[in-house]
Amino acid sequence: MIVPYRPYALAWQAIYAEGFTLDQIRRRTATLAVGLVSRGMSCLVAYDTRFMGALFARDVEAVLRSYGVRVALAAAPTPLPAVHHALDQRVADCALYVSACNQSYIYNGLALICNDPSGLALDPHSEAPPPQPFPLSGEPNPDSTRDLRGPYLDALQSIVDLDVVRRNSLTIFVDAMNGTTAGMLPTLLGEGGQTRAIEINRDPDPLFGRSAPDPFASSLVRLKKLVRESDSHLGLAISADGTALALVDKHGEQLDPAETALLLAAYLVRQYRQRGPLVVPAPAADSPVAGLPRIGAWEENTGLRIEGLNDPAQRLHQMIFHERNPPIIGATPNGQLIVGRYALYPDAILAGLLCAELVARSGGSLRTLVEAQREQLTKVGG
Template sequence: MSDVSIRFGTDGWRAVIAEDFTFANVRRVAWALAEHLQASGRARQGVAVGYDCRFLSDRFAAAVASVLAAADIPVILSPTACPTPALSWAVVSRRLGAGVMITASHNPPEYNGFKLKGWFGGPALPEETQQLESILARQEAARRPGQEPPRGMDLDEARRLGRVEEADLIGPYVEQLRRLVDWERLRSARLRVVVDPMHGAARGILAQLLREAGLEVTEIRGEWNPGFGGLAPEPIARNLGPAIEAVQRLQAQAVLVTDGDGDRVGAVDATGEVVDAQRIFALLLQHLVEVRGWRGAVIKTFAGTRMVDKLAARYGLPFRETPIGFKHVCEHALKEDVLIGGEESGGIGIKNHMPERDGLLCNLLLAEIMATRGRTLAEQVRALMAEIGPHHFQRRDLRLSAEGKDRLLRRLAEDPPSRLAGWPVERVDPLDGYKLIFGPSRWILFRASGTEPVVRVYAEAESPEAVEALLADGLRFVDAVAGA
């Protein structure tokens, strides 16, 4: 029996390749998924299986396909690496029962992962992943010590029997993107941009779409490199040195960035200033309402900027805040008309598409915003903050021992600080982690990651200096408690 406990975090199961993320364990999850789909009555609808550019992702995807085929579940298998939203669109457009994406998204290169998509294309909902974990536990309990799960069937045989079909998932997805963007406006603007897929699965796709719209495009970090050039493929400031250098060297209007599997968005302005996902969320919301004239609920996860709350109130739109993880946004999108929903990490989805994050679509809309407003992204951010007030944001990731993490979370639950950086805490919100709130635009959040062995500390305030002061005192608090 395996001693690996497989748990689905905020977005799937992730683990280090060759340690816990092994072919045997991937097959374990696939067999549990097969049983779950059969029990739910969705097995005959079939499953799309895709993969990213990480080490052995294609082989892991083939292992999943072979197991599902052995369970007589039809499989649509991508013949190439593809972005996660392309896999999700295949589930929606083909009306399949589920989707599996082999990816660790933004995690460091030594990780891989198993993202499960529901029949609606978005992340599997919590009750579904809980059912999958229960099946896994029961299957393991029934297995003899040392016995590996069945390997599945030969893929060539599965193809011959019609149980596995290889199909292009990127082409239909690109056609969907063509329906969602104002290409005429882009053609008239004649922008010069850099595209940075961070060696991930969106490489070549976003750049080609923008070239077809008449933009002058240079793609960087577009080569296949499962080591991601030594950086985690997460579009945050510390990983965007090549993007900053490129935008200044090429005198472009912006760098449009996607993460390792293409479902997150990031950007760098013409000046080399990083436009973080918090500001991107606000810009997209403003554009969809003021230019597109769209309406609907606004959904923000717990670490999201207060700019979103303020804009929703200004536009008279319903507003909801959820725990971290796009699956919670997706729950709302399945029940009500959602205009936009997203996370501080850059996973943002919009209406008239699917209840799923899409980094390529969000980047196309950023280009549309520049073309419409005639401003750089930073200029547009400054104009927005002149209207609703300044907001600045930072995040720190801390690696703590399991004991230190437990001490920290226990202390925050039982005796949180009453003051940080000289400001009194007005209240503590324990929705997902512990958020200490100091005022309408100032807060700090301590939260254990659901996909990595880290505690994240997020802070937002009215100035960069206030954010730094909050973080510095917050980190001193963590040091004193977790290191004690």
């Protein structure tokens, strides 16, 4: 189980029609509304690209509002990093995300994002909430909707050196996995530059191609083939909720999350002189760097120390919420990436842009960087 970093204070997931029903959604939302009113808290309601997600979110917003909760509704399907950014900007006191994140398409759920869940609950209320009309037609009230994507994209532009990417004539394939990040990287990378960001699986698909919308639970066959056969510079696959990232090099090889984390951390040290602990998972057994026999040499070369190999999620949670010592990079086995200087939650869009920046500064050769790092990590002796 992944331990969240800005916590899902409360979460519930169920299979469509079996447990995820309109009655259950309303009952659980009503229970939450009672707690929010008692604490005087406002709530942001957001959703992903799952089946009827927008309509479920509008019904949730209607239930919260009927109880007197101050509520805002996302104007479009929204990746989790953008929801977190909105909370950082104090759009609301908490957020209720209508999503099962990167689970199979047969699931949906509710996740409450809140730093202090005291007095809040998502369990079904003992009494049914007042009936609410399910908004099958018409548009939501524009006064209650918020654009979460625009401010988030603006924040990314202030962090990443997009100009160095745009002027290096790169070709980057982006697999949006039919999720919430569709259009974001082409918008950021394709404005007035020479780099081409070509997006696949960009159209919303509630079935996610009938697979889990997670880059490490999917074969990424199409992305790997496109990157390899077009001789492009980089492939990026981003999970449906925007938290997990997979890199594909020009040979069509998908990098292990630990390798990606090491590459990014070394780059942040070299380019931006950042420092801090590095939290990575142990590489998969079939990874070219399984065992990492030369960790000591890598640490000495970069000036970083590696932690959390056995339980990276728990170590990240402890570091952020108890030690207040953010990691330079934090990674989990399913590819969730935290770039600690900028965000204390998984953000695959930010991490992907930094990977593009890294490749641009290296002359467009991710493969050369990967091979050099592997040599350092696996070479015996000296």
